[in-house]
Structure formats: structure tokens, C-alpha cells
Amino acid sequence: MRVENQAGSRQWKDCLGYISQRLNSQSFNTWFKPTVGQVGKDGVCKLLVPNQFVADWIEGHFRELIDEAFTEVLGQSFDLLYEVNSAT
Numbered sequence: 001m002r003v004e005n006q007a008g009s010r011q012w013k014d015c016l017g018y019i020s021q022r023l024n025s026q027s028f029n030t031w032f033k034p035t036v037g038q039v040g041k042d043g044v045c046k047l048l049v050p051n052q053f054v055a056d057w058i059e060g061h062f063r064e065l066i067d068e069a070f071t072e073v074l075g076q077s078f079d080l081l082y083e084v085n086s087a088t
Contacts, residue, residue, distance in 0.1 A: 012037025012045065015069040022065060031058055036085070045070070045078040048085040055082035 015037065020028045035058075036048040049055045058066070059082070070078050 009037055009039045011039035011074055012047075014073045015066070018069040018073050019062075019065060031062065039074070039078065043076075043078055044081055046081045046083055048083050050084070050086065052084055055084065058082075 012035075016032055016035075019032055023032075031054065034050050034054070038046045038048070040046065047055075047058070049058065059080075063080070066080060067077060070076065
């Protein structure tokens with residue numbers, strides 16, 4: 001199933017605001033700008049990424065920051081599920 005690039009959830013946008021304040025603009029634009037997040041009520045955030053390399057890089061370098069954003073902005077933790085989506 002192909003998901004078109006969309007704004008994503010309001011919750012993910014709020015987390016991106018938090019993340020963008022903690023990274024330089026080049027890092028944010030490279031790794032987070034092309035993502036689309038869908039925060040579910042089931043405790044899972046699906047993160048649509050353009051390719052597996054981006055997913056691996058975000059997981060390896062920014063997972064702690066994402067978890068911090070979930071806690072600070074949304075008041076809870078979420079499991080993160082990456083999905084490669086060439087439309088992002």
C-alpha cells in the first residue's frame with residue numbers, strides 16, 4: 001500500500017518542533033524534515049521515512065531525542081515503527 005506524503009499527525013508535528021530546537025538546522029532538515037509521523041492511540045508511532053538508511057540513522061543517532069520529545073511534548077512514551085515510503 002502506498003501512502004502519499006501528508007502532513008502527518010499533529011502530535012508528530014509538535015514533537016518535530018521540540019526536536020528542531022535541539023538540533024542544528026542542517027541535521028534537522030536532513031533527517032527529520034522528510035519524515036511523516038502517525039502517532040496512534042495504541043502507543044505506537046509509525047514513522048514514514050524515504051529509505052532504510054534514514055530509518056537506521058535516526059534509530060542509531062536520534063532515538064533518545066525522539067523518546068525525550070514523546071515524553072516532554074505528549075506526556076507518554078511510544079514504540080517507534082519505521083516504514084520505508086518512497087513518497088516521503
